[in-house]
Amino acid sequence: MVRVKIPATIANLGPGFDCIGMAVTLYNFIEMDFSDTLSIEVSGEGSKSISRKEDNLVFKAAKIIFEKAGYKGGVSIKMTNNIPLARGLGSSAAAIVGGMVAANMLLGKPLKEEEILKLAVEMEGHPDNVVAALVGGITISAVYDDKIFFKKLLPPDELKVVVTIPEFELQTEKAREIIPKMIHLKDATSNISRVALLVASLVSKDFSMLQIATQDFIHQPYRKKLVSGMEEIIENAQSAGMLCCFLSGAGPSVAGFVKSEEGAKKAAEFMVKVFESKGIKANYKILGICCEGITAL
Ligand SMILES: Nc1ncnc2c1ncn2[C@@H]1O[C@H](COP(=O)(O)OP(=O)(O)O)[C@@H](O)[C@H]1O
Ligand SMILES: N[C@@H](CCOP(=O)(O)O)C(=O)O
Numbered sequence: 452m453v454r455v456k457i458p459a460t461i462a463n464l465g466p467g468f469d470c471i472g473m474a475v476t477l478y479n480f481i482e483m484d485f486s487d488t489l490s491i492e493v494s495g496e497g498s499k500s501i502s503r504k505e506d507n508l509v510f511k512a513a514k515i516i517f518e519k520a521g522y523k524g525g526v527s528i529k530m531t532n533n534i535p536l537a538r539g540l541g542s543s544a545a546a547i548v549g550g551m552v553a554a555n556m557l558l559g560k561p562l563k564e565e566e567i568l569k570l571a572v573e574m575e576g577h578p579d580n581v582v583a584a585l586v587g588g589i590t591i592s593a594v595y596d597d598k599i600f601f602k603k604l605l606p607p608d609e610l611k612v613v614v615t616i617p618e619f620e621l622q623t624e625k626a627r628e629i630i631p632k633m634i635h636l637k638d639a640t641s642n643i644s645r646v647a648l649l650v651a652s653l654v655s656k657d658f659s660m661l662q663i664a665t666q667d668f669i670h671q672p673y674r675k676k677l678v679s680g681m682e683e684i685i686e687n688a689q690s691a692g693m694l695c696c697f698l699s700g701a702g703p704s705v706a707g708f709v710k711s712e713e714g715a716k717k718a719a720e721f722m723v724k725v726f727e728s729k730g731i732k733a734n735y736k737i738l739g740i741c742c743e744g745i746t747a748l
Contacts, residue, residue: 452484453556454748457549458587458741459534460541460580461612461706465665465697466645472541472583472590474741475612479532479545480748481509483553486527496532496542508543512550515570520561526554537620539700544580547571552585552745568599580700587744589653606740607656613715614699614706615684615722618732621677626701629673638668661695661708662688671698678703679729684722691721712737 458474479495491503491510501507509528517523530549534542548571555562562570568585572578578592582601592601649664675682681698684705688696692714693707705722709715719735726733 452482453553454480454482455549455553455556455745456480456748457545457552457584457745458743459738460544460583460700461539461614462541462577462579462583462700463667463670463697464589464649465667465671465695466642466649466669467579467591468642468667468670469577469579470592471646471649472579472581472592473606473612474583474587474590474744475540475614475738476741477533477540477736477738478741479530479534479542479549481549481553482529483513483557484527485557486525488525490525490527492527492529494531496534497536498532500536501530501532508546509550512547512571512574513554515574516551516554516558516562516567519566519570520555520558522558526557528553535616537622538616539621539623539626539698539702539704540614540616541580541584541700543623544571544575544584547574548581548584548745552747556747565599569597572599583744585744587742589740591650604650604653605742607653607658609710610658610740611709611712611715612706612738612740613693613709613719613722613735614704614738615719615726615733615735617678617680617703617726618734619703621701621703623701626674626677629677630670631673634669641666641668658694658708658710665695665697667697670701674698674702678705680725680731681705684725687721687725688718692718709737 459477588603696707699706715737
């Protein structure tokens with residue numbers, strides 16, 4: 452039997468669409484063992500909705516590894532989920548990375564980490580949160596010639612993350628459909644400059660420009676139609692005590708960086724209030740940045 456712990460992830464951090472991801476201290480757990488048949492147990496988030504059949508995402512990810520390694524038997528999967536589904540916190544990336552890594556461990560690690568990384572990115576469709584879930588920290592990824600190139604930044608100690616999670620679900624697929632296929636050069640230039648500024652700010656631990664460095668011009672302006680309250684929260688982030696604020700992944704959660712737990716609480720209460728003023732119930736979590744990525748227990 453193997454057991455893994457997989458972190459939630461916040462993708463994009465504003466301008467880093469499909470390339471920046473950050474692992475945070477909120478975890479799902481997967482136990483996997485050999486069995487004659489397929490059995491799936493789910494507790495916690497998604498326990499009412501997640502499929503227990505062959506179309507379960509954790510099983511589908513594990514099956515890719517089983518097929519590569521030539522294993523044809525059954526499997527039992529027990530998952531304990533703390534990452535809410537379809538809220539922009541990387542539940543699908545955690546399911547894919549968790550399913551693949553657990554299956555590979557169960558079979559005695561026939562595949563190398565690079566192979567798993569490639570298969571997981573192919574399955575998720577973009578590298579940002581898959582890479583962060585695998586290796587932890589804040590990751591910057593690029594795909595070229597079928598290979599994934601990434602760098603991991605270890606976060607500045609003092610940064611905390613406050614994330615406000617609306618009650619409604621938003622499938623990433625739907626939140627991607629709303630983004631136009633073509634973007635203006637001016638918007639591309641604006642995002643390129645922000646991403647560079649963001650990475651430089653994180654590396655130099657200079658947070659003074661984070662509000663500008665996390666501005667986005669290519670996905671948030673379209674997604675705000677799907678997340679009412681998002682724009683008001685982001686516009687007022689600094690007066691609410693945050694260093695900066697952005698949509699978490701594809702949304703609908705909204706996340707910000709703060710320097711203290713006290714500041715985080717004040718900011719979270721502000722965000723919850725804005726959502727409530729739009730008729731949306733929301734709760735919040737104050738999280739750290741997870742440095743390790745998926746771990747075997
Ligand atoms: N632990 C899990 N087991 C099985 N399927 C899961 C699990 N977590 C997420 N999923 C699947 O992924 C979907 C959510 O993925 P997505 O829309 O990308 O949102 P996000 O990754 O932001 O939570 C869920 O509706 C469900 O189908
Ligand atoms: N770059 C992707 C990230 C999606 O993250 P998720 O946690 O919402 O699945 C996007 O913005 O679509």
